[in-house]
Amino acid sequence: MYRYDDFDHRFVDERVAQYRDQVRRRLAGQLTEDEFRPLRLMNGLYLQLHAYMLRIAIPYGALDSAKLRTLAHITRKYDRGYGHFTTRQNLQLHWIKLEDTPDILAELASVEMHAIQTSGNSFRNTTTDPFAGVAADELEDPRPYAEIIRQWSTLHPEFSFLPRKFKIAVSASTEDRAAVKMHDLGLYLHRNEQGEVGFEVLAGGGLGRTPLLGQTIKKFLPRRDLLSYIEAALRVYNQYGRRDNLYKSRIKILVQSLGAQKYADEVEAEWLASDRAAVALPDTYLAEMASAFVLPAYDRRPSDEAAVARAIAGSAAFARWVKHNTFAHKVPGHAVVTISLKPVGLTPGDCSAEQMELVADLADELSFGEVRVAYEQNLVLPHVRRDALYALWQRLEAAGLGSSNIGLITDIICCPGMDYCGLATARSIPIAQRIATHMAAKEDAIGNFSIKISGCINACGHHHLGHIGILGVDKNGEEVYQITLGGDAGNDAAVGAIIGPAVKSDEVTGAIDKLIDVYLRLRQNGERFPETYRRIGQAPFKEALYAPR
Amino acid sequence: MLLAEDGSLGEDHWRHLNDEEAIPASGPVTVSLAQWQKAEPALRERRDPLGLRLPNTIAPQEIAADLAHFALLVLSFPKFTDGRAYSQARLLRTRFAYAGELRAAGEVLRDQLLFMRRCGFNSFVVGERAVKESWATAFGEFDVFYQEAPDGRPWVMRQRLGPRTP
């Protein structure tokens, strides 16, 4: 993975010193809260219900064992011994003291980490495929580009006070595992007819109050022009994005109101007028960046497949785990392992300090020290020998990390909701817990399924993209839950449609049950839920959900 | 009070005319865009320095042809969270090669100063706090930058690549 050079080290050290002084000035009364808020947000520090919350950046979800151990140490020393992995591949700590934050950032800097721009109206963490570099279906490793964007977008002088936040995702594989279409700016790496590698650029995707999918604004952008083109796209947004209404300030509203073609034309004109050479990425630089992500020196001896087969035959539980939690690796004899942070009945995405340390140890022993965070709020060990899977599974199982439910109905994406978050209008974690507990027995029968839950309209839980999405809202002081159907992430991304009146908190599980029953009854030939939904429409679901008893 | 890019503090010797005021025959003055458009011929006749106050909603290309007449451009930050003038400044400095004084006015806070200077501002309208809180130190908080910018300071990609080959 990418290692900081002297520039990067020096930069984060300077950032820590700057922030330490900002906190000092705040505590000394030189800065008002209104003045300090954007400064702390640019370091990922929110004020939530119970305390400050620090959102630590995990650039494109890439961790190593040293970083993960430091995160464990920080959660133990400065927080309550656990953290919450988010849908932006970041980590949130919910019990932070302002006065501790400069020291926390210094600890992060010591392992090449920071919390820069995990909030605020600027570039956020650039995300990508958690299987980047090892996925069998990828054209090229997307991480060098994500890293180039990360660096260039860090404390950008022109774009640190945009109308609203700005999220970029990159995908380079046949299957989009980065939900590219729901990003302000999406990049699909592909090959054009001349055989050159470049980007298809999408703009205007996003969830929140007005969920929209990104639309293509450029079919082929040469790699060298990546930064100049993003700069042009941002300059047009900075100039014309709305600033009078918070809910209309994302780029998706600009793209929608201008029309994608007009926005694309504006960007193109700006881009052609700009000094593209000044920020062009020379091939040597791309190659240098790519060399930071070379694959590890795998043990190429054949995996003992007979032993793997015996273990699978000997344990139905292990067989399930292999089926759901391991994925094809491009190197023979290896697997990509997803560690589920969705144990049934617990908080989706939460991880204790001890669990982080165990994963760090396992990464060192079995995955060349590498760990990834998936936006589905799970962890990934990207390079595990297949004949080590059984031992790995046993150790995960013993630590409460052995859930075999990746891509199943209990693998719920869920924001922290009103148990922690100052923006939430309803709780989301208890809903996830009840649904998972209720559905666990049938998850195999249901098969691939995604439930996504947000505790407010900002949609951190991606509810619009869930096969079933659940949005918690406040109705006259009571938590009620709006249900959407038919959403999907990835290549066939779709925004779910609201099925009808919201249901009460204690009715959610029963409602999901009824919807699932309709699906199981009417699906054909192994259809996924979105396919069934598109084929049969809303009516049968509506009937089942709202029929008088 | 004015803060200069070298960190020195001084008084503003410009007069900022409102649209109803008569244009004085001498002395440095700034006018609004409307006033410039209305009284351009008269303003061009003056010998003393002329400045323009540009709202952050105007694209720099709209005044590109007139830039030679101005010794000062005042760009506006109605709120410090409204960052349109950063783009204006950058375009004025690079695409339109404006070389005069570029001044940030409005809600200018200490922790924006470095961003502003990188985008090409070289003077800043500040209050008493700037003295008490020694705002000039804000310019030196970083010497590592990841972006090419009008202030011409070295940026990381270029530094890594070494001197550019022709």
Place this chain on the structure above:
Amino acid sequence: MQIVTGNRLRDGAVIYFAGAGEWSPAIDKALAAEDDRANALLAEAQAGPPPHPAIGPVLIEVTRDGMHLHPVSLRERIRATGPTTGPMTGHTALDANPAPRADDYSI
């Protein structure tokens, strides 16, 4: 009946205005005002030189039960008593309980 609450500047902990410039993490120490006096109470809570000890002081609705004050809204009940689920169930930022161990990690 209303009281004023905010989060403490230095650590973000939930605090309540207890009158005479004092803020307390104990909700029962909060100074309560009937609705017609509430805005005056808020103004009193907001007063004082910078840095103010509380961020974002706001009025919240409460009911009184003998010695105790109870927030009316669920959000404020959660602020007063901690998350309703997870390792910190029923604990606030100021509770001196040790960090939960992995084997305590249950709902």
